[in-house]
Each structure stands twice: as structure tokens, then as C-alpha cells.
Amino acid sequence: MxxxxxxxxxxxxxxxxxxxxxxxxxxxxxxxxxxxxxxxxxxxxxxxxxxxxxxVVACSVCGTPDTRDPCAICSDPARDDGLICVVEEAGALWAMERSGAFRGRYHVMGGLLSALDGVGPDQLRVAELVGRVKGTGAREVVLALPATVDGQTTAHYLAERLSGSGVEITSLARGVPVGGDLDWLDDGTIVQALRARRPA
Missing domain, CATH: 1.10.8.420 (RecR Domain 1)
Known part of the structure; x- marks a missing residue:
């Protein structure tokens, strides 16, 4: 200074x-x-x-910041309630929305599991996700997490937690570059990654 x-x-x-x-x-x-x-x-x-x-407050349903609660996306009746896209932070949600390819609901984790940083499941919105999946009758959960070690660890953990719920667990296709965040991707890459999603 x-x-x-x-x-x-x-x-x-x-x-x-x-x-x-x-x-x-x-x-x-x-x-x-x-x-x-x-x-x-x-x-x-x-x-x-x-x-x-x-x-600005955090939406009590999905966790994204908005000026109302529930947020605009959670309040939209045209959204598909059976489809939940899990993202790390709101920036990834905004990137997904910018692509216009996803018309379901979102769940913002608030971070990623990281042993190095001391972030465990209790610091993230894992319990809220499990509760939503059980309570809303979701048919598919898309794990749209970064292709990093922490992102993949979190995706694997969430897939295990949701394995007995009867919901299909998918993840974005590998069009998302390793080490990349959704926040920095172009719209075409996000669209292709969503279309080519596969079981996690």
C-alpha cells in the first residue's frame, strides 16, 4: 500500500x-x-x-442470491420441477442461464468439498439437496460441477449420497475443460455439455 x-x-x-x-x-x-x-x-x-x-438475500430453496425469496428462477412456474442442476456457486448458475439450454431448477452448493481447505459436507448445502430430491419428486439431478479434483470429489460424494433416492444422476459431458469453471465457458460449450450429459 x-x-x-x-x-x-x-x-x-x-x-x-x-x-x-x-x-x-x-x-x-x-x-x-x-x-x-x-x-x-x-x-x-x-x-x-x-x-x-x-x-439481496440467499434463496431459501436453491441458495442463489436474489432480491426476493424464493428467487425468480424458483418462482417461475414454467420451470421443470423434475430436473435439478447442482452448481458450485451462483456464477455457474448465471453461466448456465446465459446459455438458455437448461429449463429446470438449480441447487447452489456454496462451494466444493476440499480436505486441503477443511471444507466438509456440513459446510455445504448437501443436506438441503438431499431433502429437495426426496421432497420434490425430482427425476434427474445434473451435477454441473467444475472438472477439478475438488469438483469431481464433490460430484462423487453427491452421487453416493443420492444413490438410493431413485433419481437419475448425470454430470456434464467432458466438453467442459479440465480445470475449467462454468463461469468462464462460452454459451456453445455449455449447450453441448448439457446435451451430452451422462450418468455420474
Whole structure:
């Protein structure tokens, strides 16, 4: 941090540096840009963040952030209740929605199992998923988790937990690159991966 910056600026830089993809240098550049364009960027951003902090909640059904509960997707009567797509975070859900290929419901896990990071099933929305599958009469659960070690470990664990439920468990086809997140994929890849899903 810049030694000559006041505590307010240093706090802004420190908070920006905690965002994914922003290190100390990028955070410093972002802070300077925000301060330089105070009326166009900083003030509207601060207002949007305040409004989001006050109004956005996690959907009690699927776990995605929205300004209402249940969220817009869970409230949509045109969605297929028998199809649940399990994703790591809301960013993956938004990527799936952007593709327009999936018309079922979602379940946001809130992360992935990770022994290295000390994340176990109790820290994720596993029990809620099991309860939804049993309570809604779902016929298929699509495990749309990253093709990473943690993603595949989580998918395997969920498939085991749901194995006695009578629901078909599928996962995205390998059109999703190893180490890739849904958030970064193009729409065509997501569409093809959904169409070519297979038993997990």
C-alpha cells in the first residue's frame, strides 16, 4: 500500500485486494480509477453496493442470491420441477442461464468439498439437496460441477449420497475443460455439455 495514502484510501485498497483476481497492485489501480471518476464510478458503485447489501438475500430453496425469496428462477412456474442442476456457486448458475439450454431448477452448493481447505459436507448445502430430491419428486439431478479434483470429489460424494433416492444422476459431458469453471465457458460449450450429459 502507498505510504502516503490516507487511511480511507488504504482501507479501500485493502478491501478491493480481497476480491478474486485483484492483488495489491490491481486493487491500487482500481482504487485510483474509482477516486479519479468519483461521480461516474465511485458514488454509483457505493450506492449499488449499499442497496445490494440491504436487499439481496440467499434463496431459501436453491441458495442463489436474489432480491426476493424464493428467487425468480424458483418462482417461475414454467420451470421443470423434475430436473435439478447442482452448481458450485451462483456464477455457474448465471453461466448456465446465459446459455438458455437448461429449463429446470438449480441447487447452489456454496462451494466444493476440499480436505486441503477443511471444507466438509456440513459446510455445504448437501443436506438441503438431499431433502429437495426426496421432497420434490425430482427425476434427474445434473451435477454441473467444475472438472477439478475438488469438483469431481464433490460430484462423487453427491452421487453416493443420492444413490438410493431413485433419481437419475448425470454430470456434464467432458466438453467442459479440465480445470475449467462454468463461469468462464462460452454459451456453445455449455449447450453441448448439457446435451451430452451422462450418468455420474
Amino acid at each position: 502507498a505510504a502516503s495514502a490516507g487511511p480511507e484510501i488504504e482501507r479501500l485498497i485493502a478491501l478491493l485486494a480481497k476480491l478474486p483476481g485483484l492483488g495489491p497492485r490491481s486493487a491500487r489501480r482500481a482504487a485510483l480509477q474509482l477516486l479519479k471518476k468519483r461521480d461516474q464510478l465511485l458514488v454509483p458503485l457505493a450506492a449499488a453496493m449499499t442497496e445490494a447489501a440491504e436487499k
